[in-house]
Amino acid sequence: MVACWPGIGSIGLIAIDTLKSMLDAEELGEIEPWDFFYPKRVLIRNGELKELEFPASKFYFKRTERGDFLFFIGEEQPTDGGKAYAEGKKAYQMANLVIDVAQKFGCQRIYTSGAAVAPIHHTARPKVWAVPNTKDLINEIKKYDNTILMSDIEERGGQGNITGLNGLLLGVAKKRGIESICVMGEIPIYLQGLPIAYPKASRSVLEVLAAALGIKIDLEQLNAFISQSEKEIELLYDRFPPEIKEHLEKLRQVTHARPTEPGPITEEDKKKILEDIDKFFKKGPKED
Amino acid sequence: MAGMDSLKIHSTPQFKSSSLVVGWHEDASELGTKVIDYLNSKLGVEVFAEIEPLDFFPLGGVSVQDDVVQFPESKFFYSRQKDLVLFKSNTPRSEWHRFLNTVLDVAENYCHVKEIYTIGGMVSLSAHTAPRDLLAISNSVKIREALGQHYPDKGMDYETPPGQRPTLSSFLLWAACNRNIAAASLWVPVPFYLLPTEDPAACKKVIEFLDKRFGLGIDFRDLDEAVRNQNERIARVRFSYPEVDNYIKHLESNLSLSQEESEKLVKEIEEFLKKTD
Numbered sequence: 001m002v003a004c005w006p007g008i009g010s011i012g013l014i015a016i017d018t019l020k021s022m023l024d025a026e027e028l029g030e031i032e033p034w035d036f037f038y039p040k041r042v043l044i045r046n047g048e049l050k051e052l053e054f055p056a057s058k059f060y061f062k063r064t065e066r067g068d069f070l071f072f073i074g075e076e077q078p079t080d081g082g083k084a085y086a087e088g089k090k091a092y093q094m095a096n097l098v099i100d101v102a103q104k105f106g107c108q109r110i111y112t113s114g115a116a117v118a119p120i121h122h123t124a125r126p127k128v129w130a131v132p133n134t135k136d137l138i139n140e141i142k143k144y145d146n147t148i149l150m151s152d153i154e155e156r157g158g159q160g161n162i163t164g165l166n167g168l169l170l171g172v173a174k175k176r177g178i179e180s181i182c183v184m185g186e187i188p189i190y191l192q193g194l195p196i197a198y199p200k201a202s203r204s205v206l207e208v209l210a211a212a213l214g215i216k217i218d219l220e221q222l223n224a225f226i227s228q229s230e231k232e233i234e235l236l237y238d239r240f241p242p243e244i245k246e247h248l249e250k251l252r253q254v255t256h257a258r259p260t261e262p263g264p265i266t267e268e269d270k271k272k273i274l275e276d277i278d279k280f281f282k283k284g285p286k287e288d
Numbered sequence: 289m290a291g292m293d294s295l296k297i298h299s300t301p302q303f304k305s306s307s308l309v310v311g312w313h314e315d316a317s318e319l320g321t322k323v324i325d326y327l328n329s330k331l332g333v334e335v336f337a338e339i340e341p342l343d344f345f346p347l348g349g350v351s352v353q354d355d356v357v358q359f360p361e362s363k364f365f366y367s368r369q370k371d372l373v374l375f376k377s378n379t380p381r382s383e384w385h386r387f388l389n390t391v392l393d394v395a396e397n398y399c400h401v402k403e404i405y406t407i408g409g410m411v412s413l414s415a416h417t418a419p420r421d422l423l424a425i426s427n428s429v430k431i432r433e434a435l436g437q438h439y440p441d442k443g444m445d446y447e448t449p450p451g452q453r454p455t456l457s458s459f460l461l462w463a464a465c466n467r468n469i470a471a472a473s474l475w476v477p478v479p480f481y482l483l484p485t486e487d488p489a490a491c492k493k494v495i496e497f498l499d500k501r502f503g504l505g506i507d508f509r510d511l512d513e514a515v516r517n518q519n520e521r522i523a524r525v526r527f528s529y530p531e532v533d534n535y536i537k538h539l540e541s542n543l544s545l546s547q548e549e550s551e552k553l554v555k556e557i558e559e560f561l562k563k564t565d
Contacts, residue, residue, distance in 0.1 A: 034385040035383075035385050035386065038384055038453060038459070039453065039454045039458070039459055039462070040448070040453060040454075041447065041448040041454065042446070042447070042448050042454035042455075042458045043446075043447050043448075044425055044444060044445060044446040044447070044458075045445055046443040046444075046445065047424060047425060047426060047432060047442065047443045047444050048425070048426050048427070048428075048429070048432060049425055049426070049427050049458060049461050049462060049465070052454060052458060052459065052462040
């Protein structure tokens with residue numbers, strides 16, 4: 001099973017949705033939404049309420065020569081009190097429902113996907129951070145191309161957090177003894193708070209998933225989306241004030257592959273970048 | 289039943305063939321709860337049930353508004369004389385579907401209601417001198433036809449714009465429809481510069497409808513007086529502040545104001561009306 005809920009840069013969502021579409025997976029069922037979500041749209045015609053639409057949480061299925069694939073795509077994470085990511089009772093209930101379906105269909109492995117906020121430049125090829133829910137999967141992950149473990153990342157020492165349901169699902173799967181891996185595409189720290197998609201990281205995730213699942217993928221459409229997104233990010237980047245860009249330019253040299261070497265950017269630099277970006281967007285970029 | 293653990297029943301009056309009127313806090317000008325308060329004061333009601341806040345509201349503390357502590361309330365009132373059930377509540381912050389089904393459990397299983405109406409104010413860019421409108425959204429043909437007897441059906445078309453969410457009243461209409469209970473939401477546009485204070489004309493518009501629909505026999509003299517009084521006070525502001533007069537004249541001519549002008553108008557009217565309360 002490959003499962004995903006929305007998160008930063010829509011990285012996981014784009015990757016999983018692309019994979020689902022490429023395989024032409026068919027809708028299998030859904031989790032009834034009303035106990036989890038507030039409605040997202042009402043349609044009134046001629047004074048009469050015709051439709052009340054809720055965020056969807058749907059399962060899709062595809063049988064292939066390489067095996068059977070079950071997809072789960074959640075349009076929204078169930079939250080209490082307007083938080084961005086799921087937590088608490090509702091999130092746990094939803095994670096259990098998804099795992100119930102996975103077990104019912106005999107899934108051997110679950111992948112989830114999300115974003116990894118990293119001190120990288122947007123011109124870099126995003127790496128994929130992979131976190132398994134059992135040690136047994138570490139050697140397999142080490143064979144994936146362009147992929148790193150938490151312990152490969154400077155100053156992390158194998159520690160970290162995966163926010164929301166993309167992480168919680170791994171925990172619930174662990175409790176039920178199902179192997180799971182969360183694959184997270186890197187997004188530059190200065191893009192994390194913006195309401196934009198980052199499909200370049202989705203491509204990295206998709207490449208890892210395709211290799212892991214033994215699926216051939218056609219990236220033509222996604223590449224077109226990436227080209228468009230890169231143009232927009234470049235335009236935005238050009239409008240950053242020189243003092244912010246000076247910091248961001250340092251990120252061009254960042255690599256995670258050398259955990260023992262001091263990086264070209266310090267924690268203080270990271271903090272300063274985030275503060276400056278925050279100030280810049282609060283003030284509003286100047287129009288040309 | 290949906291959330292009976294959260295329901296506290298104080299008494300069980302002999303309901304006949306009641307209707308339920310719902311007013312939520314936090315709509316424009318708090319019109320919904322003002323209408324319920326007005327009806328409560330006129331109809332001699334009793335509280336017979338309430339929904340406990342624990343599962344539906346964050347209770348990490350309390351908010352303070354106009355120097356006073358606020359606490360979520362969700363209470364059912366009953367007027368034996370008019371066989372009318374009223375529900376006044378804050379809008380829940382979570383478990384909306386369970387909350388609304390608890391309301392519907394009371395409506396259906398205790399009160400045997402045949403119709404539900406929700407009341408809400410919406411923001412209008414019109415001047416206060418324009419007549420108030422009443423808009424209705426129904427969840428069935430049956431109630432739409434019933435509504436048509438008391439007000440001109442405007443046949444509104446609407447779709448939630450991107451970035452916004454439907455109202456809780458729409459959610460209630462949908463949940464009621466799933467139980468085959470006829471329901472309608474009634475909306476009165478309130479001039480934006482009256483939002484921080486009150487709009488008795490909007491209140492009167494809704495009460496007039498409910499009076500006709502349920503034969504309540506309301507004496508409107510106090511509401512007429514409140515409308516007249518507010519109009520006079522705004523006329524005094526217009527006379528004293530030519531700038532305010534100019535803004536309102538713009539609105540009366542269907543012209544729009546800039547953000548800055550709108551904010552100034554809201555501030556001046558609010559200050560003046562609160563000062564002369």
